[in-house]
Amino acid sequence: MVKKKRHQRNTDHRRRLRQELAFPQVLDAMPDPVLITTAEGRICYVNPAWERQTGYFLSEIRGKNPRLLNSGKTPARVYAMVWEELAAGRPFFTDEIVDRRKDGSKYQIRATFFPIRRNGKNVFFVQIQHDITRHAARVRQMEENAHLYRTLIDDASDGILLLDIEARIVGANKAICAMLGYAPEEIIGQNIAAIGDPEDATPYAIRTAELLEKRSLLTERIFRRKDGRKIPVELHNKLIDARLIQSIVRDMTRKKELEKQRDAFIGMVAHEIRTPLLVLRNNAELINIVRNQDESVPLKPLAETLIEQVSRLSILVDDLLNLNRLQTGEMPLTKEPVEPASFLRQIAADMGTISGLHEIRLVGEADGIMMVDRARLRQVIENLLTNAIKYSPGQDHVDLTFARHDGEIVFSVRDYGIGIEPEEQKKIFRLFYRTESEDTRLLPGYGFGLYIAAQIVQKHGGRIWVESKKGKGSTFFVALPLAKGETGEERA
Numbered sequence: 444m445v446k447k448k449r450h451q452r453n454t455d456h457r458r459r460l461r462q463e464l465a466f467p468q469v470l471d472a473m474p475d476p477v478l479i480t481t482a483e484g485r486i487c488y489v490n491p492a493w494e495r496q497t498g499y500f501l502s503e504i505r506g507k508n509p510r511l512l513n514s515g516k517t518p519a520r521v522y523a524m525v526w527e528e529l530a531a532g533r534p535f536f537t538d539e540i541v542d543r544r545k546d547g548s549k550y551q552i553r554a555t556f557f558p559i560r561r562n563g564k565n566v567f568f569v570q571i572q573h574d575i576t577r578h579a580a581r582v583r584q585m586e587e588n589a590h591l592y593r594t595l596i597d598d599a600s601d602g603i604l605l606l607d608i609e610a611r612i613v614g615a616n617k618a619i620c621a622m623l624g625y626a627p628e629e630i631i632g633q634n635i636a637a638i639g640d641p642e643d644a645t646p647y648a649i650r651t652a653e654l655l656e657k658r659s660l661l662t663e664r665i666f667r668r669k670d671g672r673k674i675p676v677e678l679h680n681k682l683i684d685a686r687l688i689q690s691i692v693r694d695m696t697r698k699k700e701l702e703k704q705r706d707a708f709i710g711m712v713a714h715e716i717r718t719p720l721l722v723l724r725n726n727a728e729l730i731n732i733v734r735n736q737d738e739s740v741p742l743k744p745l746a747e748t749l750i751e752q753v754s755r756l757s758i759l760v761d762d763l764l765n766l767n768r769l770q771t772g773e774m775p776l777t778k779e780p781v782e783p784a785s786f787l788r789q790i791a792a793d794m795g796t797i798s799g800l801h802e803i804r805l806v807g808e809a810d811g812i813m814m815v816d817r818a819r820l821r822q823v824i825e826n827l828l829t830n831a832i833k834y835s836p837g838q839d840h841v842d843l844t845f846a847r848h849d850g851e852i853v854f855s856v857r858d859y860g861i862g863i864e865p866e867e868q869k870k871i872f873r874l875f876y877r878t879e880s881e882d883t884r885l886l887p888g889y890g891f892g893l894y895i896a897a898q899i900v901q902k903h904g905g906r907i908w909v910e911s912k913k914g915k916g917s918t919f920f921v922a923l924p925l926a927k928g929e930t931g932e933e934r935a
């Protein structure tokens with residue numbers, strides 16, 4: 444009841460004021476909030492829409508400075524510009540004002556200011572508002588989304604290109620720039636042919652026609668980096684709209700390399716298996732014939748060859764099995780206390796009988812016990828020794844040493860052979876990796892010995908690495924932690 448009365452009083456008051464100040468009647472009916480001040484900046488009229496928007500009645504704010512609406516969120520320069528323009532008798536328009544309602548809540552407006560001039564002088568200033576809080580929030584949200592998508596695309600690990608329908612590059616993310624070695628501004632605007640390998644025959648236009656028909660297309664191409672290096676890529680092209688193509692680019696270098704290594708590996712294993720199998724069959728047939736015909740012929744050398752070839756095959760098969768177990772994560776360790784000196788002495792003695800010209804020189808001393816899988820660790824050391832012998836043809840010895848260092852036992856296997864180039868030294872621990880120099884090509888191998896060794900060492904919490912100089916020889920190191928209670932600090 445009280446409210447209604449107050450509203451009526453306010454309406455009457457406004458009407459009187461409006462008539463007094465000679466403002467048109469339409470102001471009262473306008474859906475947009477309107478505020479009018481005197482030339483001195485005192486509020487002299489607001490319409491009902493303004494009251495609804497702000498929560499203030501005309502009666503309570505009449506004569507006050509509109510500053511009471513300041514939220515503190517409007518940039519100061521905006522007010523400065525408003526007053527400058529109005530004082531000069533010009534209208535002003537801004538999207539940047541954030542006002543505060545009586546209840547303290549804030550809202551953003553699109554405001555139009557203009558002066559009412561009489562006899563060449565400003566007498567009133569009018570402000571018509573339009574609430575754009577929701578619109579502004581939407582714009583902000585869109586800007587945030589755009590930023591988010593930009594980040595998403597830029598940080599994607601695959602390369603992403605945007606092409607127009609003539610195959611001109613209009614967008615490129617970080618990954619594609621890194622892949623090609625170009626800065627974005629160097630490729631944007633270029634035709635995709637600029638990054639394609641000239642020998643990669645099918646012109647892009649033909650594929651574009653196919654893409655227009657199918658909308659999405661997976662192709663393989665060769666790109667060419669800024670430094671000239673070729674990279675095989677897989678392109679996943681998608682028509683976004685009639686003008687834009689999205690192209691996701693995956694670098695296939697590593698995959699192609701692996702495929703090549705895998706094919707070489709399979710070829711080698713097949714070859715390695717065929718030779719002993721042939722020998723086995725021939726010898727077995729021979730034994731059969733001899734047994735039937737002439738008992739005086741000694742069978743011993745034939746049997747020995749059989750045994751030798753069979754063990755060659757079983758080493759290969761064991762390695763393949765180990766590899767498979769590693770790949771499938773099924774290589775449990777059976778750890779037991781092992782004392783380094785006697786452990787290595789045993790290996791050196793056993794290997795000595797089959798190492799041919801090479802003498803295995805064991806040097807070192809270290810007390811302490813390791814908790815390791817004896818058979819697996821033996822495999823690691825044997826592999827390093829076999830390599831040392833294989834890759835130092837013409838030499839007469841390899842060195843096997845061990846020592847204790849900061850809670851670890853460090854083994855080393857040193858040869859004086861062909862050595863390894865610095866850039867190969869990390870790669871040789873990868874699966875199927877074999878160096879491609881003249882001197883290694885002739886030596887048999889599969890490229891998984893060091894991979895298996897590294898995996899076993901890692902499973903023991905140890906480290907494996909190599910130091911080498913081309914032509915001078917290599918030293919492989921294996922560091923394994925001492926058993927608990929064996930390290931210096933714990934004993935003290």
Ligand code: ADP
Binds near residue numbers: 834860861862877889
């Ligand atoms: P494999 O010897 O059967 O090829 P490995 O995994 O044992 O496989 O070794 C990987 C590669 O590392 C070898 O092909 C060889 O190029 C290189 N390599 C390993 N040991 C030595 C060594 N002692 N000296 C020189 N090169 C070596």
